[in-house]
Amino acid sequence: MKPRYWFVIAGVTVVIALIVGLVMIFAGGGGARGYVQQNYTRAAHLDIAGDDDNAAYTSPKPPRTVAAEITAKWRPQAQSTDASGVYLRYSDDAVIIQPHGAGSVIHLMDADRAYRHYHSHVGHVWGWSSTRGETFRGGGPGVGK
Template sequence: MKTARRFGVLFLATAALAACSGDSGGNAVPWNWIRTEYRAVGGGYHDRTDPVRTVASEIEKHTSAQDRTTSGSMVFLRYRDDIVAVSPYRGGSRIEMDDYRTGYHRWRSHLSSVWPDPDSDSFRGGGPGSGK
C-alpha cells in the first residue's frame, strides 16, 4: 500500500512539473521538442531534408499554433507569446524562434499586414488573464 501511495505522489508531482514546463498548455511554442527534433545551427535549428511547409506542419502537429501565415518561401507560426519562423536553408529548412515582440520586429516586412504590432496601443498579447 505504501508503494502505491508513493507512486501516486510521484505521478502527481511529475504531472505538476510537466504542467509548469515551457511546452505545456496555453498554446506555447514546443521549444524543447524542437531542440530535440532538429539539429542546432547558428542560433536556430536545421532540418536537412524536409521543405519549409513540411517542417512547419510537423511543428504545428506537435503543438497547434494560434495562427499560421506564409510570406514568399517562409512560414510563420504564432504561438501565445512567441513566433516560429521556418525558411529554406541548404536544401532543407531553418527553424528560428523568438518572443513575439522580437520576432515581429525581426520579420516585420512579412508580418505587418497580418499580425498586430506589439507596440501599438491596441495590441493585447497573451490572451485573457495574461496580465498584459
C-alpha cells in the same frame, strides 16, 4: 492493517507520478519551443546576431513540411506563409521556418521580437494585441480618440 498499506502505496505512486510530470513539463519539453528543441538539430552559427533569445535549428526537410510537423503537435495562434518562409506565432514564442540549402533553418524567438523583425511578412496576418487589450486607445483626455 492491510487496507492502510495499499493507501500508502497508492499515495506514494501518485506523488512520484506528479513529480515526474512536473519535471517533464518544466524541462523544456512543452510547447512549440520544446518540440523544436527536441526534434531538430541545433545550429548556433545560424542564430540571429544581437538577439539573446533567438536559437536556430536545422532540418533536411523543406519549410512547409517542417511547419506541418510543428503545427500538427502545437497549433499556433497565427500563421503566415510567403516565398521567404513560414511564420508561426504562439503566445510567447515565434517559430520562423525559412529555406536553407536543401532543407530549412528554424528560428525560435520571442513573439514580440519576431513581430518587429519580420513585420513585413507577418504584420498583415499576426495583427497584434497589447497586454491591455486591443481596444486600449491611450491615456488622458482626448488622447488617441
